[in-house]
Amino acid sequence: MTDQATxxxxxxxxxxxxxxxxxxxxxxGRFMPEALQAALxxxxxxxxxxxxxxxxTAELDRMLREYAGTPSRLYEATRLSEVAGxxxxxxxxxxxHTGAHKVRNVLGQALLTKRMGKHRVIAETGAGQHGVASxxxxxxxxxxxTVYMGEVDTERQALNVARMRLxxxxxxxxxxxxxxxxxxxxxxxxxxxxxxxxxxxxxxxxAGPHPFPALVRSFVRGIGDEARAQCLELTGALPDAVTACIxxxxxxxxxxxxxxxxxxxxxxxxxxxxxxxxxxRHAATIxxxxxxxxxxxxxxxxxxxxxxTKDSHSISAGLDYPGVGPxxxxxxxxxxxxxxxxxxxxxxxxxxxxxxxxxxxxxxESAHAVAGTLRLAREMPGATLLVNLSGRGxxxxxxxxxxxGLGRDRGEELADTATEEPAGTPEEDS
Amino acid sequence: xxxxSDAFARARAEGRAALVGYLPAGFPTVDGSIDAIRVLAxxxxxxxxxxxxxxxxxxxxxxxxAAAQQALERGVRTADVLRxxxxxxxxxxxxxxxxxxxPVEKYGVERFAADLASAGGSGLITPDLTPDEAGPWLEASExxxxxxxxxxxxxxxxxxxxxxxxxxxxFVYATAVMGVTGxxxxxxxxxxxxxxxxxxxxxxPVGVGLGVSDGDQAAEVAGYADGVIVGSAFVRRILDAGGDxxxxxxxxxxxxxxxxxxxxxx
Numbered sequence: 186m187t188d189q190a191t192x193x194x195x196x197x198x199x200x201x202x203x204x205x206x207x208x209x210x211x212x213x214g215r216f217m218p219e220a221l222q223a224a225l226x227x228x229x230x231x232x233x234x235x236x237x238x239x240x241x242t243a244e245l246d247r248m249l250r251e252y253a254g255t256p257s258r259l260y261e262a263t264r265l266s267e268v269a270g271x272x273x274x275x276x277x278x279x280x281x282h283t284g285a286h287k288v289r290n291v292l293g294q295a296l297l298t299k300r301m302g303k304h305r306v307i308a309e310t311g312a313g314q315h316g317v318a319s320x321x322x323x324x325x326x327x328x329x330x331t332v333y334m335g336e337v338d339t340e341r342q343a344l345n346v347a348r349m350r351l352x353x354x355x356x357x358x359x360x361x362x363x364x365x366x367x368x369x370x371x372x373x374x375x376x377x378x379x380x381x382x383x384x385x386x387x388x389x390x391x392a393g394p395h396p397f398p399a400l401v402r403s404f405v406r407g408i409g410d411e412a413r414a415q416c417l418e419l420t421g422a423l424p425d426a427v428t429a430c431i432x433x434x435x436x437x438x439x440x441x442x443x444x445x446x447x448x449x450x451x452x453x454x455x456x457x458x459x460x461x462x463x464x465x466r467h468a469a470t471i472x473x474x475x476x477x478x479x480x481x482x483x484x485x486x487x488x489x490x491x492x493x494t495k496d497s498h499s500i501s502a503g504l505d506y507p508g509v510g511p512x513x514x515x516x517x518x519x520x521x522x523x524x525x526x527x528x529x530x531x532x533x534x535x536x537x538x539x540x541x542x543x544x545x546x547x548x549x550e551s552a553h554a555v556a557g558t559l560r561l562a563r564e565m566p567g568a569t570l571l572v573n574l575s576g577r578g579x580x581x582x583x584x585x586x587x588x589x590g591l592g593r594d595r596g597e598e599l600a601d602t603a604t605e606e607p608a609g610t611p612e613e614d615s
Numbered sequence: 616x617x618x619x620s621d622a623f624a625r626a627r628a629e630g631r632a633a634l635v636g637y638l639p640a641g642f643p644t645v646d647g648s649i650d651a652i653r654v655l656a657x658x659x660x661x662x663x664x665x666x667x668x669x670x671x672x673x674x675x676x677x678x679x680x681a682a683a684q685q686a687l688e689r690g691v692r693t694a695d696v697l698r699x700x701x702x703x704x705x706x707x708x709x710x711x712x713x714x715x716x717x718p719v720e721k722y723g724v725e726r727f728a729a730d731l732a733s734a735g736g737s738g739l740i741t742p743d744l745t746p747d748e749a750g751p752w753l754e755a756s757e758x759x760x761x762x763x764x765x766x767x768x769x770x771x772x773x774x775x776x777x778x779x780x781x782x783x784x785x786f787v788y789a790t791a792v793m794g795v796t797g798x799x800x801x802x803x804x805x806x807x808x809x810x811x812x813x814x815x816x817x818x819x820p821v822g823v824g825l826g827v828s829d830g831d832q833a834a835e836v837a838g839y840a841d842g843v844i845v846g847s848a849f850v851r852r853i854l855d856a857g858g859d860x861x862x863x864x865x866x867x868x869x870x871x872x873x874x875x876x877x878x879x880x881x
Contacts, residue, residue: 220768379794492721494670
């Protein structure tokens with residue numbers, strides 16, 4: 186606890202790092218064009234000042250409570266627990282305004298934008314959740330908003346595109362590269378380098394160049410802070426393990442941070458394994474990637490032998506990203522957290538199971554965490570497992586209809602697959 | 616002294632700015648890029664930047680993105696880029712590589728430096744690597760006698776400019792605009808003051824890039840800078856030729872001659 190950042194921003198920095206220049210062990214840092222260095226320095230300073238200012242944190246707390254609906258509930262999923270053979274607690278981030286944990290991050294960043302005197306925000310989005318959250322925060326705080334979204338994602342998440350437009354945001358479909366999240370980030374960075382004097386980049390996950398991984402963590406860590414206290418109150422003890430899905434990793438770092446120093450609490454992140462890691466069609470960055478530099482940070486990256494970024498694949502647009510936040514890379518490298526792959530099929534099985542047992546339709550992203558937790562329950566029978574249910578699944582109904590053949594009178598077969606047999610692949614179903 | 620420093624010294628001795636031309640390796644094909652670069656070298660470029668196509672070029676506008684994507688789709692490899700460097704350097708023109716950082720890191724910083732030096736390259740321009748994160752490259756470039764060209768921008772503080780130029784050699788790359796690569800119809804009013812601030816911090820030559828596309832702009836920039844860097848305008852000529860290599864060569868030659876005349880006018 187010696188660097189200046191720590192003294193200025195006790196909320197923002199903890200024992201996990203980063204150091205003053207944004208490094209988590211060998212990961213992180215700032216690999217960005219010189220043109221953006223001044224803006225990133227300005228952002229770092231403004232953020233640290235804000236987090237040390239009781240007026241800012243009080244206003245953010247008020248917004249989170251009154252507008253977003255925090256603290257989110259910690260819900261004991263008794264029927265799911267029976268099926269799983271372990272005590273499963275769900276952190277209900279899906280019940281927050283806009284339907285996901287992302288609202289915590291954007292309210293923090295948007296309030297910071299106002300404080301910095303900027304009037305426009307830009308954001309990238311994959312599933313559309315961060316885009317919707319950004320558009321919402323922009324409407325709420327009277328900021329102009331432009332959202333970059335890969336063209337492929339605008340097609341598979343058309344409903345979220347409509348939501349963003351209704352909220353007053355401009356949605357720009359990105360047609361370069363693989364036309365998904367990574368290319369949306371590239372395009373947002375290109376916008377930012379030209380508009381940085383009046384525009385803030387609301388980065389959607391705990392990745393990217395310093396200070397974003399630590400900054401985003403500071404706004405989402407309420408998830409874990411709340412869950413830890415709620416779990417103690419509900420069960421009288423800490424959970425045996427905490428689990429979350431990992432794309433860039435913001436919901437996961439939001440949950441994990443509060444438990445990093447609890448040596449007895451095991452930490453699991455579940456990555457999107459798409460068709461299976463062995464098929465090469467996946468987004469399991471830590472499981473199958475190599476250390477490299479992507480979007481401003483050193484981290485694990487899905488890349489070919491020449492360091493070109495590979496396309497990732499996942500049924501879940503929000504996890505379909507070939508990089509991962511640098512702190513997760515560090516937690517994986519140090520062994521503090523374990524990162525395991527979950528396939529599309531496993532996630533969709535858990536998606537249906539949660540709907541049938543608890544009446545909760547999760548985001549497909551969050552269904553990866555549920556699926557991984559069910560697997561974990563078999564290794565840790567009777568254990569208390571705390572899952573971050575990071576978002577709700579309304580946006581995913583189109584995908585679910587296609588996967589399960591819903592709307593084609595397949596309801597009964599779905600009930601069978603959800604509670605007994607693993608769900609088949611779409612090909613087997615159709 | 617690298618060939619790069621020589622090229623700038625020669626231009627300075629002639630009382631003019633150096634003309635620096637950029638083309639991506641492997642665009643439209645590996646051999647096609649060598650042919651195109653030869654045209655640039657023969658018709659007036661003092662320095663050639665060979666671009667290493669990358670999947671996520673955040674500093675590049677649509678023109679260079681399109682070229683890089685086309686090169687990658689046709690399977691260009693890092694080893695091919697080094698082959699283009701070798702062919703470029705063989706023309707006698709000073710040759711540097713412009714690359715995003717990850718491909719170098721993946722190739723191995725030390726190995727890349729060694730292979731670049733033996734291909735006759737003078738150094739690297741690194742748009743997303745600043746000296747802050749450049750430890751291994753500072754070491755490798757030292758060991759292999761390669762130049763490190765870092766970027767300064769209109770948003771750079773004087774302190775940043777001092778810091779960055781301390782770690783530069785060969786020349787300093789001044790980005791004329793706050794934005795990405797791409798031809799623009801007017802020159803930037805930000806470039807002149809940036810060059811002046813940079814020259815207060817260093818005796819190294821200062822090259823200005825981003826947006827220069829014709830002889831008049833080259834002349835204007837040559838009035839205050841030591842080098843005029845042109846990329847997208849060359850790439851655009853090749854894209855517009857639509858696969859007609861003869862037409863592309865003719866257009867590239869005409870543009871190079873116009874720019875070369877411009878840097879002598881400024």
